[in-house]
Amino acid sequence: MNAIEARELKKSFNGVAAVNGVSFSVREGEVFGFLGPNGAGKTTTIRMLVGLLKPDGGKAFIMGYDVIKNPIEARELIGVVPEESNPYPDLSAWDNLRLVGMLYALPGKEIRERGMSLLKLLGIEEVKDRKVRGFSKGMKQKLLIAMALIGGPRVLFLDEPTSGLDVFSVRKIHELISELSREGVTVFLTTHNVEEAGAICDRVAIIDKGRIVAMGSPDELKIKTGGYLYLSVVFDREVGGDVKEILGDYEFKLGGRKLLVVCKEPGEVIGRIVDYARAKGLKIERVRTSEPSMAEVFMRIVGAK
Amino acid sequence: MMDFKFARRVWGICYKDIKVYYMKGPIVLMGVIFPLFLWIAFYAGRGFGVREGIPSLLIMTLFFTSSSVTPVIPPWETRQKTLEMLLTRPVTITTVLAGDMAASTLFGLIFSIPPVVIGMLMGAFPNNPAYLVGMILLTSLGFSAMGMIFSALPTDIPADVILLANTIKLPLIFVSGVLIPLDKMPSWAMPIALVSPLTYPADFFKWLYFGGYFDMGLDASITVIMVLILMLVAVKLHRRTIFSRLQR
The missing domain is CATH 3.40.50.300 (P-loop containing nucleotide triphosphate hydrolases)
Structure with missing residues (x-):
């Protein structure tokens, strides 16, 4: 019952x-x-x-x-x-x-x-x-x-x-x-x-x-909202707006040396970023992936309706 | 088992009312002073004996005590958000009303003691004490229910209910044979007197001290019927308005 x-x-x-x-x-x-x-x-x-x-x-x-x-x-x-x-x-x-x-x-x-x-x-x-x-x-x-x-x-x-x-x-x-x-x-x-x-x-x-x-x-909801991850990359110096060209349709946020990308397959995106860094002579200091918080899941669900 | 549970719940609410509302100085003073002064204003210097005066003082005391706090409880508790707290427990609005009426009836019973004792000290004894106690209990219950009817107004502003209650209660005192005897009442007031819930218990009390207008048995029968009607109407009205009250 x-x-x-x-x-x-x-x-x-x-x-x-x-x-x-x-x-x-x-x-x-x-x-x-x-x-x-x-x-x-x-x-x-x-x-x-x-x-x-x-x-x-x-x-x-x-x-x-x-x-x-x-x-x-x-x-x-x-x-x-x-x-x-x-x-x-x-x-x-x-x-x-x-x-x-x-x-x-x-x-x-x-x-x-x-x-x-x-x-x-x-x-x-x-x-x-x-x-x-x-x-x-x-x-x-x-x-x-x-x-x-x-x-x-x-x-x-x-x-x-x-x-x-x-x-x-x-x-x-x-x-x-x-x-x-x-x-x-x-x-x-x-x-x-x-x-x-x-x-x-x-x-x-x-x-x-x-x-x-x-x-x-909570885990099911994270998957339902796309099962995406956050990929966070920190470079040794500021990144230019041209990074947009290598990220294509991915949702991203750029702030000085930090780049945050929302993606389902971080491996593929990391490859693109490494190529970009090489081409621009940038050094990658840190790479981290994380699951979205419940607040982010909530915002996506409510915001999408 | 169900009866025990109901009684326990009613007593819980009654006990809460006594502690929260009735054991307050201003309420106690109001229960004694207001009917006494109104009574003195009418009876002083008019040559009435104690026997004629005590029944009026008694009915006014019961009226102003038993129907004074019950109108305020639901709007006050709606505003304080305590009614919602109560109604999420295993009680219905009928249980809450029964508890409120029990406390109010008890309040009326206690405050009816001084007029009766004062009368006895001054030589006015009721000719049947058991009838007196029974009618005090019944009347107090009826006036409590009457107070509950006013409080069915789905508001959270106690002043709204007090205004409504006083607009009806104060004129009733003058057209129910309490201060002006029924045989001296103007003819236009008699139809109102006949449907007033004060008329019959007031007349019954007069019989117990010196003599009334209607038949004593008729007074008792109509009082019982009126008390039942008042209680039924109170419950029906509250059942109808409780959800809109809680939406406030």
Whole structure:
């Protein structure tokens, strides 16, 4: 059974389609990244998946439960850290956690045990009796994650969980996501940070203008975008613009002594560059090939549509 | 099992409301001072006995406490982005409303104690204490539901709801036999009095202290029906507006 299933989800606001026929499924225990530029439809999709928005068309299922027809059964299995939500500022961290534990109908003893271990895990146990009003963004985010986990979810939705956090908090959250995945929890992650998604997700889907434009593992997406590599060459002195003649249709960038070429077969391009260097009396100091980053893959996919 | 879960969730929301909204100085003062001053303004120097005055003070206290905070909670929580946090948990809007109404009913119950005790200290005893407690509970629940109806307006600006609530609530006090007895009410106001949710519990309280206008059984029956209608309407309206509220 799929942990999450979206079938032809559609949602419009004032006649403008925010999500236009989105379909995908996420397997149990998978870390699934949902990427897209601003306004692409990420948050609208996640809100439909957790039952906060009623789709204009299509259906969403959590562990087989229709989120509109069986909202309680579906939500009992999920934990959510929505991008646009807050803990109660006038309650302490502990009272917020306790409230959510009660909403999952957990007995008091279980709330105390799970709550304390989550606060410890996230490093906020010392501020548990302080009102949330005075919390930093990082502390608030950690509390929201604790609140999402107290019900022991099988599916965890994280909407921009690391946005605006320092590197230590980001690392802690990444470690937690990996640990949860190892325990069999499905993680659905939306993020602006494309590199983050590439590093921690098993699969990613890219949404643009309300439609899924690419889906697969980060490596598959790199291949799908052409399987190209970056060839970086450093010469001993500045290179002239005539290098363009030997590179033909290849996409390249020239900056002083450095030449960057986007290509599928670097061997063939290196041959051309060596010939060029010989002809011009240039010395090649360094040659390096690298895979494109996830950000570059993302830009190519979204930019191409 | 389902009932235990529902009760636990309702209590969670009720407890949150008490801590966040009701245990605040200004709210507590509002619950005591506003009905008391309005009552004094009407009754002082007009030669009414304590027995005639206590039922009015009681119904006004219940009205201004039980329906005072519930209109504000949904718009306030929409603005604070805490409603969204709540609704991603295993609760429906009905559970949230039940929790909000439970807290508000409790608030009304507690604040109904001073008028009753003041009356007893001044020699005004209800002729049936069990009926009194039952009607206080029922009325408080009904006014809480009434407050929830106002809050179904899908806005995140509490002032919008307060304005709507006060526009309806304040005139109701004057046309429901609370301050002006029903037999002295102008004829044009009577049709409004007959459909007002204040009229029948107010009349019932009067029966418990000195004597009312309608039949006591009729007062109780219509109050039960009105409470059920108010609760049903509150739930229906919120179900209808919840998604547009969350789109804000």
